[in-house]
Amino acid sequence: MINEGSNTVFRKLSTINRRMFIFSLAKAAVFTGIVGRLFSLQISDNKKYLTLSDKNRLRESRLPPVRGKFLDYFGNTIAGNLEVYQLHVIPEQVEDFRYLMIRLRDILGFDNTKLAKLIKKKNNQKPWETLIVSENLSWEEFSKINYYLHDLAGAKPVITIGRSYPYSESYTHILGYVAQVSREDLNSSETIKQRNVPGLRVGKSGLEKNFEKELIGTNSIQRYEVNAYGKRINQIDHVEGEEGKTIKLTVDSEIQKLTQELLKDKAGSISVMDIYTGEIIAMNSSPSFDPNLFLYGVDLQKWNEIKKDPLKPLLNKTLSGLYAPGSTIKPIVALSALENDVLRTNMQVRCRGKVEMYGHTYHCWKEKGHGYMTLKNAIKQSCDIYFYEVARLLGVDRLNETATKFGLGKKVLGKYFPNEKKGVVPSTEWKKKNIGQNWYLGETFITGIGQGYIQTNPLQLCLMTAQLANGGYKIYPRITINKNQESAEEIRKIMLQSRNEIKDRKDTLFNMTGDFLKRKSNLHRSLVRNPENIKFVLDAMFRSTNEVYGTSYGSRIDDPKYQFAGKTGTSQVKRITEEERKLDLETSQIPYKDRDHAWYVAFGPYKEPRYALSVLVEHGGSGSKAAAPIAKKLFKLIIDRHELREKSTKQKGVKI
């Protein structure tokens, strides 16, 4: 360069170099700062950011839990799970949503309203959320979709699990049904709230609802990775949920099915019970409906049809239907009278068809009258006049005591069915408390023939009959199988033991302490003072069915293997006017609503009773014509299945 300027050149050079040096120091400082920042992020706060990164990318999805099954006594599935064929679409993965929908409409043949609904639904959800196009495809439709799948980009045929009731309407009133979870379900149960996922179905009534906690099972959990847009990339983990508990019922499906057939086209109820173990063998209410309808949400028209049916299919008449028991109460009235020593069995009353007492005329069902009656005959032929007299002698309060002891006026299966109604067994006190009036003697008369205030549900009458049939011992009805339960044999022994203890008790009154009450025998304690009284009533019931002039003589079975004893009942639904009495119309001539309810309670086989039942046919007319024949058919099957039932208990080694 130029010589003369060498000084300035040198200065320039040194300025540049100096400044570069200063700048290099700054650089070193900045780079150190960056390293420090990296250190703080990657080493010091590594855990925090790792958690954040996992939170970013991992999502959990809970699948609907697999619901526990219901089995009948023999292990047949009565509520199970089945594969359901569904069609899902994830809109995000569809190129042309409208085209796909139109193609699907043509293949599946749904109408334009549904098409519009689906499009509306799609617009209301996020594009990666599953849209359920069809919840329940038939196998044909499912295979058709699979066939055309190449043309249906984005459509996903899916197999999921749904609830199935193979016996359709036979078990509806016991099991109830399941349907999509509702807001009320979520609010009422913490368990449902915890396990809730879209598509969850929960019990809406019956045992399905009552055992919800046991049945529901736990969710399967799927962990998967999502990208920044929430789209699933891959599955990381799958935790299989636990299936809900399987619940075994005491019910025999064959008998249950028969009850369904016997009550076909009628409104009514049938209950069958083991008189020792209290096991419900069958329990039905008619009409019923198919619970499978509710799985995907029943369509409105069908729902209205069910709701508005005058025969009330939604009502479980066995438990929630209350009726005057009519003459079926007579054995209890007679027993109460005998227990309280108000009459002798040979007391005679002359029946003229009607009797006038305290200014009122009280009629017997038999217009011509029964003539001279004794207690046994009065039960056999169901003479009302006789029972007016018995009731007069007995008084309503003593009747109330006995009836309550035998299970009337109390819930029978309230533990399983919270909406069971307990009915009414009136007493003077009850009337004062609930109606606010004094008791009239006339009301005692009609209570004696099971009319008036008294109201029972069919299962209570079944329990009453069972407790009479087993010799007057307390039993505990149940519908699920409990492993620690004693067998019928054992229970019978306990009953006899408790009878002996009562004898002992008389000798040593001082032993009646709390200690006694705790004993097992107390569980199946005798409900009567004198077993002879029970024997008398049972004999009367036998005659009622198996002797000429007995009210259900027409429905008897002579074969001692099947021979049963029972009591008919015909309960009025309205007061019969004098004119109507004169007309004496046939049942078919009376309007349906005004017809009498037909009752029949029975136990069998008579030689060695084991089962009790009650039959109700709403507005069926007389008990002997409408209800007793049903019992006859039932007993045939019940006794035929008895051996099988016993064998099944022993084979499984389960202590029932």
Place this chain on the structure above:
Amino acid sequence: MFQQFHYSNQLTFFQKLRSIDFILLLCILIIGFISIFAMYSTDGGDVLYHTKNHILRFFLFFSLMIVLSFVNIKFWHATGYIFYLIVLLLLIGASFYGVTAQGSQRWINLYFINLQPSELMKIAIIVCFAKYYHRIQINNVNKITLLAIPMVILIIPIFLVIAQPDLGTSILIALSGLMVLWLAGVNIKYFVYSSLVFIISAPFVISFLKPYQKLRILTFFNPDKDPLGAGYQIIQSKIAVGSGGLFGKGFLKGTQGYLEFLPEKHTDFIFTLFSEEFGFIGSLILLIIYAIMIFRIIRIGYQSRSFFGRLFCFGFASAIFIYVSVNMCMVLGLLPIVGSPLPIMSYGGSSMLATMIGFSIVMSSNIYQRQLIS
């Protein structure tokens, strides 16, 4: 002190080859390869569009750099202003006929490549200033008339780039230019005054900014205020880096990148992706390589006989430093998010081209370090 004897600039090819700075070359190659792997990872472990293009560009421009390295430094000195003018014209062209993408008109369609002149301007401004201060004597540097010219040279492209709008690049151009001015000996007081003026006028400048740019600046101060909106990038980037830990999640295993939580992962946030997969150790190594690279460039500048070569090398080294530190500080949440690529690592043809041209001038001043420029 400068030798009087005639220096023969007739070097043999072998001599030229020998005087290439192989350490610098190695650094470029290593970062190049790292960038190819990073790009491969952004494509989800597959050689897709970005990876293919990046490999192609890297090797194309790397070869171009080698070739241009043998061009005499005198050529760059001679064409300094012309180079600047051409780039300026391209920049003006881009403003009027440019290709618009992501709301910003910054590219010129050259049929085989979409050129971003603002990237080239980063280098052109250094070349231009190096030439300008090459002949100006130290006594005259602070004369107002002589200061006015570089101010005009600097302000025109800055405004053009801001108008595109591209705040990041304009800041980088400004910083590279000011760096050279400072190195050349411009009095420190001018910088103090002008930064005071800038701070005072900042509110007015901000009022001219696009809403998204304003938001970015505000977001920088409080990213958690709007985690799904403007703060999203910073937060996700910090999560990615932080979750990398000491050794990283492993190559192709960075979840933040793979699952698309990282925005702009090919370009501005490539370091985040790299840091997530290779951790603190990997990041440190990369930073060290950049530091070596910068050191080598400064060393070449020291050995350069000409002010042009020296100023350019120092300027370019500072520019590389600024690019690297601005980019890293940005993705680590130390600076607001402004578009600024990481040299060589980031995807982008123009940036790669500009960087390689810069390296070729550095190489050339190393090969011709004894070359005197009158």
